[in-house]
Amino acid sequence: MELAAAKQKFIEAWGKLGSEWGINRTMAQVHALLLVSPEALTTEEIMKDLSISRGNANMTLRDLIGWGLVEKQHKAGERKEYFYADKDTWNIARQVAKERRKRELDPVLKILDELSNVQGDAKDPEFKTFNKTVTDINKLAKNVDKTLDTMLKAEESWFWGSIFKMFK
Amino acid sequence: MELAAAKQKFIEAWGKLGSEWGINRTMAQVHALLLVSPEALTTEEIMKDLSISRGNANMTLRDLIGWGLVEKQHKAGERKEYFYADKDTWNIARQVAKERRKRELDPVLKILDELSNVQGDAKDPEFKTFNKTVTDINKLAKNVDKTLDTMLKAEESWFWGSIFKMFK
DNA sequence: TTAAACTTTCAGTAATTATTGAAAGTTTAA
DNA sequence: TTAAACTTTCAATAATTACTGAAAGTTTAA
Numbered sequence: 001m002e003l004a005a006a007k008q009k010f011i012e013a014w015g016k017l018g019s020e021w022g023i024n025r026t027m028a029q030v031h032a033l034l035l036v037s038p039e040a041l042t043t044e045e046i047m048k049d050l051s052i053s054r055g056n057a058n059m060t061l062r063d064l065i066g067w068g069l070v071e072k073q074h075k076a077g078e079r080k081e082y083f084y085a086d087k088d089t090w091n092i093a094r095q096v097a098k099e100r101r102k103r104e105l106d107p108v109l110k111i112l113d114e115l116s117n118v119q120g121d122a123k124d125p126e127f128k129t130f131n132k133t134v135t136d137i138n139k140l141a142k143n144v145d146k147t148l149d150t151m152l153k154a155e156e157s158w159f160w161g162s163i164f165k166m167f168k
Numbered sequence: 169m170e171l172a173a174a175k176q177k178f179i180e181a182w183g184k185l186g187s188e189w190g191i192n193r194t195m196a197q198v199h200a201l202l203l204v205s206p207e208a209l210t211t212e213e214i215m216k217d218l219s220i221s222r223g224n225a226n227m228t229l230r231d232l233i234g235w236g237l238v239e240k241q242h243k244a245g246e247r248k249e250y251f252y253a254d255k256d257t258w259n260i261a262r263q264v265a266k267e268r269r270k271r272e273l274d275p276v277l278k279i280l281d282e283l284s285n286v287q288g289d290a291k292d293p294e295f296k297t298f299n300k301t302v303t304d305i306n307k308l309a310k311n312v313d314k315t316l317d318t319m320l321k322a323e324e325s326w327f328w329g330s331i332f333k334m335f336k
Numbered sequence: 337t338t339a340a341a342c343t344t345t346c347a348g349t350a351a352t353t354a355t356t357g358a359a360a361g362t363t364t365a366a
Numbered sequence: 367t368t369a370a371a372c373t374t375t376c377a378a379t380a381a382t383t384a385c386t387g388a389a390a391g392t393t394t395a396a
Contacts, residue, residue, distance in 0.1 A: 193384090194384075194385080220385075221385060221386045221387065222386085222388095224385050224386070227385090247393080247394070
């Protein structure tokens, strides 16, 4: 397989994976394209490479910047903006975990806390099941939250430090 | 808040979370409904509670069974099928991890392996970046895969056993 | 057998989500 | 200032995904 075809395949695979995880396909593809580009690219180049419109490219790039996965660069003496993706896989994973935690896990935790405190008749099976399920899920979610927090902050901790080395 | 309203809220929250993770909203809601039901429910009851059609209910239930989250039950002397959800949060998490690994991670791993082996000019920055990115992602993905495998199989391992206790 | 009780399928439609492209907005340099 | 070079916005439209409901299929019991 030659490089161009391999790139193509990588972009497709990344796009598919993204869309299976609730990230829009184009966003994942733009990210993939930038990940395999040694140099920062312009909006024009991205539009051309992926055959997408200017509007789409612009919005997608802003989203990627919002996720902390891509940054704008400026070249001396040029008006154009260039876009560059961080290539450190561990940073990427961290950044995604961080954002999803903030955007999705935290709001759910708030609701679960509220629901864990609903009072009811301890004899009623309906109530007992509700209460147990919500409390259990809340507990699990809180632990995931705490763990993510530790992971995201404290690469210096001896414990997580050694876990990380296993993954890098 | 009273029980009925609390249930409603839980179903909504679970549905929203599901849809953010690429699981369809109705499927997550049916699951939520079953999670807070002490008894197994019939298709009729689910249709009524969530105001969905028979076709939708049927397909969704089959999907949930396919994910290993729900099981069919039969009551003596009755023709109707009843549906019951496993309420152990750890089992739920395990089951979801297991299925997503099989359905999404494994196919991507296969492609990444292939792409890691693409040969090229070691002097070409295009090739170097492609190769490094793909190799790094492949490494990370493989480690995630291995870790999941261990977690899923070996709750008996002293190491994961102790990690699990933190979460339960 | 037959028919009642139930489950499954799927073509058509509705709802949601993503994309385009052209117009409006902004910045820079002369 | 002006206008060229560039970025952003957003209403219209396309593409995708989910849902309905009625018809077809299946199982059971008499």
